[in-house]
Amino acid sequence: MIKINLIEYFESTVDQFPNKLAVVDGTSQLTFKELTQRAKLIATHIAKKSDAINSPVAIYLPKTNDAIASFLGTMYSGNCYTPLDTKNPAPRIEAILKALKPSCIITNNKFLANLQKCDLDVDIINLDELDGNEKVNESYNYKKCVDTDPAYILHTSGSTGVPKGVVISHLSIIDYINWVADTFDITENEKIGNQTPFIFDMSTLDIYLMIFRGATLYIIPEHKFIFPATLLDYINEHEINFIFWVPAVLVNIANLKLLDTNKIPTVKKVLFGGEVMPPKHLSYWIKSLERKIVYGNMYGPTEITGTCVYHIVDDSFNEDESLPIGIPCRNTDILVLNDKEELCKVGEQGELCVRGSSLALGYWNNFEKTNTVFVQNPLNKSVPERIYRTGDIVFLNEKGEYIYIGRKDFQIKLSGYRIDLGEIEHYILSVFDTINAGVFFDKAKEEIVLVYESETEIPVKDFRIKLMEVLSKHMIPTRYIKMDVLPKSTTGKIDRALLNKQINNI
Amino acid sequence: MKEKIITFLTEIRPEFDFSESSNFIEEGMLDSFDIVSLVASLDEEFEISIDGTEILPENFSSVEGIIQLLNKNGVTE
Numbered sequence: 001m002i003k004i005n006l007i008e009y010f011e012s013t014v015d016q017f018p019n020k021l022a023v024v025d026g027t028s029q030l031t032f033k034e035l036t037q038r039a040k041l042i043a044t045h046i047a048k049k050s051d052a053i054n055s056p057v058a059i060y061l062p063k064t065n066d067a068i069a070s071f072l073g074t075m076y077s078g079n080c081y082t083p084l085d086t087k088n089p090a091p092r093i094e095a096i097l098k099a100l101k102p103s104c105i106i107t108n109n110k111f112l113a114n115l116q117k118c119d120l121d122v123d124i125i126n127l128d129e130l131d132g133n134e135k136v137n138e139s140y141n142y143k144k145c146v147d148t149d150p151a152y153i154l155h156t157s158g159s160t161g162v163p164k165g166v167v168i169s170h171l172s173i174i175d176y177i178n179w180v181a182d183t184f185d186i187t188e189n190e191k192i193g194n195q196t197p198f199i200f201d202m203s204t205l206d207i208y209l210m211i212f213r214g215a216t217l218y219i220i221p222e223h224k225f226i227f228p229a230t231l232l233d234y235i236n237e238h239e240i241n242f243i244f245w246v247p248a249v250l251v252n253i254a255n256l257k258l259l260d261t262n263k264i265p266t267v268k269k270v271l272f273g274g275e276v277m278p279p280k281h282l283s284y285w286i287k288s289l290e291r292k293i294v295y296g297n298m299y300g301p302t303e304i305t306g307t308c309v310y311h312i313v314d315d316s317f318n319e320d321e322s323l324p325i326g327i328p329c330r331n332t333d334i335l336v337l338n339d340k341e342e343l344c345k346v347g348e349q350g351e352l353c354v355r356g357s358s359l360a361l362g363y364w365n366n367f368e369k370t371n372t373v374f375v376q377n378p379l380n381k382s383v384p385e386r387i388y389r390t391g392d393i394v395f396l397n398e399k400g401e402y403i404y405i406g407r408k409d410f411q412i413k414l415s416g417y418r419i420d421l422g423e424i425e426h427y428i429l430s431v432f433d434t435i436n437a438g439v440f441f442d443k444a445k446e447e448i449v450l451v452y453e454s455e456t457e458i459p460v461k462d463f464r465i466k467l468m469e470v471l472s473k474h475m476i477p478t479r480y481i482k483m484d485v486l487p488k489s490t491t492g493k494i495d496r497a498l499l500n501k502q503i504n505n506i
Numbered sequence: 507m508k509e510k511i512i513t514f515l516t517e518i519r520p521e522f523d524f525s526e527s528s529n530f531i532e533e534g535m536l537d538s539f540d541i542v543s544l545v546a547s548l549d550e551e552f553e554i555s556i557d558g559t560e561i562l563p564e565n566f567s568s569v570e571g572i573i574q575l576l577n578k579n580g581v582t583e
Contacts, residue, residue: 186545221529226538227566252542356516415539461520467520473537 004147006170007075007140010036010211017214023065024238028220030065032214035072038065041085041138042073042106042125047124050103053078053141054149056165056364058102058122059095060084060111063198063219066127068207069107071152071198078141079103080150082165083198086111091427091470094118095162096155097366102113147171153364154201156302157475158411159422161430161486165364168204175357179330180307184294186242186271188214191266193240195220195249198418201302202274206245215242220471228253232262240264244271244298246416249277254281259288273298273307274416276322276404283319297405299325302418303373303388304358308332309402324401325394332356334402335387336394341378344395349405353377353387360388412441414448417474424477426447427470432463436486438479438494440503449503452476453486507581511572513546528568548572548583554579
């Protein structure tokens, strides 16, 4: 029978490879059998709190085996999981949880105190208090679910200060992972070196290749990425052969020319996504590693699960040309629409829109935002059909490949983090309620810039200390420009176009 | 040299007091972006080129560690 739930895929893998390693983090490792036991124990405790299905369970844990077990436990209980960033300041966690209204939160001793700082009234499951010998309840609610029910909710930066919860169904993940596994020939022999945080959609690929094909997921400790030489040692020590990382990490290794001295012979597949991969740095990887390695450029926003357009690097690669985002994945259709809602011709720029099973169900508790980007396909006049409007501007070249140009709005990408400049601005103006300010992005320096109107200079330290309390570190501006008077348009609003030009020297 | 190093560190993360800590990494005072910026600043200021294989926790956990790294790269003052 065709599998309709991610737990069915997991159980089939557990049956096939019970004693094979499933997950390895910085301190422990679990076989598939051990992972399923842990997940079932967590599911039993979720069910004790509530018998509901399809309600969100927040997972407030760092990237660990326990986080994976909590994701699976949530799905066993027939609910959907939401990973939260343990590095986020309390106000952002509070904003997310207030919009999410989870049925419970899973955490451990170490992170409990952070949650207690938030003003919340939610049940908490503390994993450190669970008894491993407890008898689990084997009647799992996931059997009541259908394949269009939500599996997880991931939060992305929102322009009004409240992050948007993107709701992804079981069907979308099944559609995506089967495509990835077939396209990149993934088996139980894959040793996946995970880099991206579980709050990123890129981690979906890493996690579910383990669940679908019995690959082993190595959750690489975060400090290895601070010191790339130690990262390469880790790869060799664990014989990692598959990676799907943000370009920033690959670029850092290339800039340091580390592959000249530190070879990584086990690596066979190198995928990247989340931001633009500079071809010069990719060229360094291609020249430094063996010839047979597969390089895949993976493009796609959280709202379409993972990847909708991809490009496998071939002999036509030229380090002086930007890398195409490529061709659509199987069971995905791309429409590039111009301002008149018509299909663009070859070479004509337009907004990339997506059609297929990969589309998210929408934004959690936010019908208004959902309806502005998940819209009726303007080319279909006969029956309701949703497309997702990405806000990304692309064009199709003569070879039938899509080429990425930029954004329609104020969203940027930094090291894979999707950031809406509006969200940063919202928090800055709420903390510094007496100043007028705008947030910009210096593309050349990849730097978030705050421009503020003030008679006196405000020390950078004062800005940063206050902003640390409300914003994630990657969202805090790194350059501060004081102006006596900000340029304004005739309506009295900040002249963003002018300031943006000045900052980017256009 | 010590003052210069503390100035660079403070420019990158003004919210921390780097003269008071000797374990920048474990205390979460520097992440991968910060190390990239710091190495770029040190390379430029002291006209050296810190090798990727030298970017290790022991060389960046304290001001003393950074001084030793600079010494190894021929910086004496």
